[in-house]
Amino acid sequence: MRNANRGLKRSAKRAGRSLSRLVSSPAKRRRSEVLDMVRESPLFDQRWYLERYPDVLRAGIDPVSHFLEAGWLEGRDPGPSFSTTAYLKGNADVARSGINPLIHFIEFGQSEGREVRSHNPSLRRLAAVTYKFGPPAQVFRGAVPAQNPQFWLQSHRLDADDPSLVRAGGWPVGYAQGAEVRDSVELAFGRLAALSGFAPPEAAALDDWPEDGHGRLRDAWFANRGQLRTRWSGCDFPVVVRAYQHDQLDAGGALLPVAEQLLESPLDYVDCSVGDAFFPILFVFSDASGAIRGTTLLAIPSFCRGGLHYAELIAEADSAGSAPDPVAAGREHMLRLAGVRGEGRRIAAVVTVDLGGADGTSPMFQREFRGWLNRVAGVSVVARGDGPGVVALRRAGEVAEDDGETRSLLIGADMIPTVGILSALGAAGSAKDVYAPLLITKPDASQPILLADIGRSGPAVLGATTQSNPLPWPRMREPSARGVPTVAAAIRLGAGRTLTDAELLVPASADLPIPETREATSITWLLAAEGWPAAELLEAARSLTLQAASCDHELAIVGTVTDETLAALTEILGRRTRTFGDFAGAVQQASGDYIGYLGRGVILHDLRTVDLMLAMLDDPAVTSASCPLVTSERRGKSWHLSLADAGSAVHQSDGTIAALGVPALDLWRTFYPVALPPHDFWLARAEGVEAWMRENAVSTEGVHVCAALVTATTAGAGRKTTQSPAVPAYPDAAIRTRVLYG
Numbered sequence: 001m002r003n004a005n006r007g008l009k010r011s012a013k014r015a016g017r018s019l020s021r022l023v024s025s026p027a028k029r030r031r032s033e034v035l036d037m038v039r040e041s042p043l044f045d046q047r048w049y050l051e052r053y054p055d056v057l058r059a060g061i062d063p064v065s066h067f068l069e070a071g072w073l074e075g076r077d078p079g080p081s082f083s084t085t086a087y088l089k090g091n092a093d094v095a096r097s098g099i100n101p102l103i104h105f106i107e108f109g110q111s112e113g114r115e116v117r118s119h120n121p122s123l124r125r126l127a128a129v130t131y132k133f134g135p136p137a138q139v140f141r142g143a144v145p146a147q148n149p150q151f152w153l154q155s156h157r158l159d160a161d162d163p164s165l166v167r168a169g170g171w172p173v174g175y176a177q178g179a180e181v182r183d184s185v186e187l188a189f190g191r192l193a194a195l196s197g198f199a200p201p202e203a204a205a206l207d208d209w210p211e212d213g214h215g216r217l218r219d220a221w222f223a224n225r226g227q228l229r230t231r232w233s234g235c236d237f238p239v240v241v242r243a244y245q246h247d248q249l250d251a252g253g254a255l256l257p258v259a260e261q262l263l264e265s266p267l268d269y270v271d272c273s274v275g276d277a278f279f280p281i282l283f284v285f286s287d288a289s290g291a292i293r294g295t296t297l298l299a300i301p302s303f304c305r306g307g308l309h310y311a312e313l314i315a316e317a318d319s320a321g322s323a324p325d326p327v328a329a330g331r332e333h334m335l336r337l338a339g340v341r342g343e344g345r346r347i348a349a350v351v352t353v354d355l356g357g358a359d360g361t362s363p364m365f366q367r368e369f370r371g372w373l374n375r376v377a378g379v380s381v382v383a384r385g386d387g388p389g390v391v392a393l394r395r396a397g398e399v400a401e402d403d404g405e406t407r408s409l410l411i412g413a414d415m416i417p418t419v420g421i422l423s424a425l426g427a428a429g430s431a432k433d434v435y436a437p438l439l440i441t442k443p444d445a446s447q448p449i450l451l452a453d454i455g456r457s458g459p460a461v462l463g464a465t466t467q468s469n470p471l472p473w474p475r476m477r478e479p480s481a482r483g484v485p486t487v488a489a490a491i492r493l494g495a496g497r498t499l500t501d502a503e504l505l506v507p508a509s510a511d512l513p514i515p516e517t518r519e520a521t522s523i524t525w526l527l528a529a530e531g532w533p534a535a536e537l538l539e540a541a542r543s544l545t546l547q548a549a550s551c552d553h554e555l556a557i558v559g560t561v562t563d564e565t566l567a568a569l570t571e572i573l574g575r576r577t578r579t580f581g582d583f584a585g586a587v588q589q590a591s592g593d594y595i596g597y598l599g600r601g602v603i604l605h606d607l608r609t610v611d612l613m614l615a616m617l618d619d620p621a622v623t624s625a626s627c628p629l630v631t632s633e634r635r636g637k638s639w640h641l642s643l644a645d646a647g648s649a650v651h652q653s654d655g656t657i658a659a660l661g662v663p664a665l666d667l668w669r670t671f672y673p674v675a676l677p678p679h680d681f682w683l684a685r686a687e688g689v690e691a692w693m694r695e696n697a698v699s700t701e702g703v704h705v706c707a708a709l710v711t712a713t714t715a716g717a718g719r720k721t722t723q724s725p726a727v728p729a730y731p732d733a734a735i736r737t738r739v740l741y742g
Helices: 002-022 025-040 046-052 054-059 063-074 084-090 092-097 101-109 179-195 310-320 326-343 367-375 501-505 534-545 563-573 583-588 609-617 662-667 686-694
Strands: 165-168 171-175 216-224 227-233 239-246 255-263 270-273 281-286 292-298 350-354 380-384 408-412 415-417 428-435 438-441 449-453 475-479 490-493 521-528 551-558 577-580 594-598 624-626 629-635 638-645 648-651 657-659 671-674 681-685 704-707 712-714 736-741
Touching: 025 063, 025 101, 046 054, 046 063, 054 063, 063 101, 084 092, 084 101, 092 101, 101 216, 165 179, 171 239, 171 281, 171 292, 179 239, 179 255, 179 281, 179 292, 216 292, 216 326, 227 239, 239 270, 292 326, 310 326, 310 438, 310 449, 310 736, 367 380, 408 415, 408 490, 449 662, 501 638, 521 534, 521 583, 534 551, 534 563, 551 563, 551 583, 563 577, 577 583, 583 686, 594 609, 594 686, 609 624, 609 681, 609 704, 638 662, 681 686
Parallel strands: 350 380, 350 408, 438 490, 521 551, 521 594, 551 577, 624 704, 629 712, 648 736
Antiparallel strands: 165 171, 216 227, 227 270, 239 255, 239 281, 255 270, 281 292, 408 475, 415 490, 428 475, 438 449, 449 736, 594 681, 624 681, 629 638, 648 657, 671 704
């Protein structure tokens, strides 16, 4: 028994250490909030947990921490009224996400109407036998604390004849106990109107905007597009919360009440039926009798969880090493917006949207968001459509028209500008277009948030667009003044779903325009004979002959192959197959204008692959071109595709070079620079590869670009050959990624 306790303690310590390593400092603070939330939940019974699981009691482990770190993974229940396994079985999406089921139910499940089952097994069906029962007895399952109903005055019951009654927009708000309270409330409503764009800027009285409101916003999330739920702490409970927002659809911006609710504890939440998810919301706190205690202004509601700018809030908190605070972040950005609007020298005064691949469902097409951009942020939106005959690759600067002051931000149709870039003060330093950092997120706030930065300078191909795909990276004129955001300039909204096998196999649609036929060229493909089965080698050669590009393909095989295989290759490619003792000799005697490498089992299944790689190499800044590799595996009776290799990136946390992995799926249908191309497939100019061999792959200047518009198939995933040509790493020009959350 003593050894078992030691083992339990060791496992708990390992779980705690691994969890601490996986989370950033904002996530640690989030974990602290989760601990408090579960500890206060009536669904977690600490006494019951310790009685039910005596090994936890003997080990002396905090029951809440044990359940959050290990207990739920072992199928243990938090209390008699919640079954961990039943909740996961009944909600497959929660099980797939890997979220603690109790946390999911508290934050999302109860608002979504999901069922909670107790841990008690269902009663077995009784045999059809008649029994004599005694008098009926009351049957009750679950613990409900006894509560006395709290009396409170709703706004329509406030005394209209009371001289202390404060009104806003004709709505009774509460009683002001003194002139100071009345002035403070009236000033808060004036600030709400000014920041919403329905009152002169001076009415905002920004110099008197307090840093802290009456209550602390403990949590806020969008249950749906028109319902914002908030939980508060730091108040003297019970407290009545009323919320107000201006109607942007009304020409005069009529003030509307969007919430009125009594909170008896920090666990209660206020439902706000917002008319717009972007315009400011003012919360007024009063006691049950209607006496006003204070106000709090949520200046940018979209900073809340589930909002469009939530990823930006997480990124800024991660950069500052602080806890995410939508109230404080909204105040800071609104002050900056007011400043740049007053001076009129912002970096992004115009947001230009490339309509390539647009389907009309992105936020940039929503009237609410564009209304907020124009009225609150003071930014105009210009659309640039794609005409017929668009080529596969095009400089992003050709999409946008200069606004005369070189202050335009160019984004794709599936992006939105960050509040930080809209409030950045300064002017463009030159006419040079630069790339800006990008946040990639999904509609589900529980999914990971990826920060991707490709550096300010880079090849033009990274900003290329196609008729059927959106602009991959935000671009702007190079700034030369203060106030430039260091986090991100745009947020890209992912699909919020797993890519299908068809999307992995053919990322870009079949109508991806192919560049015009170029002059005939030749490519020498390097292969290592080691590990290549004859059938796969012949299939790889056939895939080269089927490519749409007008190329002569030559095979340079390092190692020995059988005479039978060599004869078959000669029949497929003609007399363009030779064998060499090493890669250096093969490169020296290569006759092609370009040199490529095919690792074991790589098949170019997309007929556009070579054409696209050659078009990328037309950009002199691109050193090598490649595409992601996918592999297949059998699952049951069918085959499924997965990502095998998408190149290597630089991780911002420690600067190391590692495989890009799953985050590459967030970059699907885009061009991105990598520190190293996929191990088993790349294409480069012949003179560049010769330089790699001479310099022993230590060159530091260059850019490897990966295009997730096409993919190649590999049968050798995880079985890399010992022989492969040396390729230099270019970390300074590579994409830098960081998973901020999830």
